[in-house]
Amino acid sequence: MAKKPIELIDGPALLQRLSGVELPLRFKLFRLHFLLLNKDLKLLHIRSMSILHTALEPLEAEINAFEAQLPSLREKFPTGTYVLFVGSEVLGHFTSYAKALEAGYDAVGFERPFLVKQVSKEGEDVAHVYGLQAY
Amino acid sequence: MRCALIYRMPLAQLIVKIGPVTLTRKEAYYQKHQELWPSAKPKEITVSALIDTGASVTIIDKSIVDQLELQAHGYCPISGFDSRTENGDGPKKYPNYEVGLSILDTDEGNPLLTIRTGQAVGHSLSNTRFDAIIGMDVLHHCHFSVRGPDDSYELTAPIAFVDEICSVTPPTPT
Secondary structure (H helix, E strand, O other), X not given: OOOOOOOOOXXXXXXXXXXXXXXXXXXXXXHXXXXXXXXXXXXXXXXXXXXXXXXXXXXXXXXXXXXXXXHHHHHHOOOOOEEEEEXXXXXXXXXXXXXXXXXXXXXXXXXXXXXXXXOOOOOOOOEEEOOHHHO | OEEEOEOOEOEEEEEEEEOHHHHHHHHHHHHHOOOOOOOOOOOEEEEEEXXXXXXXXXXXXXXXXXXXXXXXXXXXXXXXXXOEOOOOOOEEEEEEEEEEEEEEOOOOOOEEEEEEEXXXXXXXXXXXXXOEEEOHHXXXXXXXXXXXXXXXXXXXXXXXXXXXXXXXXXXXXX
């Protein structure tokens, strides 16, 4: 039997192709695809998407909703409040990270992704890490 | 504790654990399905970590994320390292994970500081000398000084147990 050639597709295209597959399986397949590419073809450059980016893929809707609503969240809640998003909906606000996570797991368990994010002051929401490239 | 600098770097032993909220839920999941926790799945990993006052957040290597099977429930925009987006604007977003952390006292072998729950950024550090970076979110609870002429550093924690660390900069006192 003739060996089927390995098809090279990039990250977004692969995600699109796997869109009908259940979420946990989808990400396992996605990672396996790139591990095989790296091992067999020495393809180290993956266009436009790193494997780590995939960790945030399931949270895309929540991240977009959080960023869109951040100005109003800043008006509603004190700095440091944890907000819980499932999809584009705010499910609650909490004084601690642990309480927000508990509520997230209560709401959707391991079935769906959820986002817990603190409301920050404008200009204080970016972290800084310097010097890593020197090592 | 007082330790020698290694390769001129302040390195410490750090235990990275599955965060307590996630761990409780995972254990309940196995119990519900009448299964034992798989022996191959660790609940915590001890790694070498760089104490970095130039990092505002704590970072763990992607291999730790994989071994503990952590799932992102948040993200952190970071500037200053590997941080350009594909189109070059704004800081890049990195996933963060619920973890517990303990810095080990190398003299005593006990935890010097334990953080019950907090958030750590997951990223490939690609470094052979450390697998995590202890950032200012953790160092906020420590006294840290470098004794350059002695090639050593000193790290102490006034309170040995912290329930939760905060990733957002605390409000500036007026």
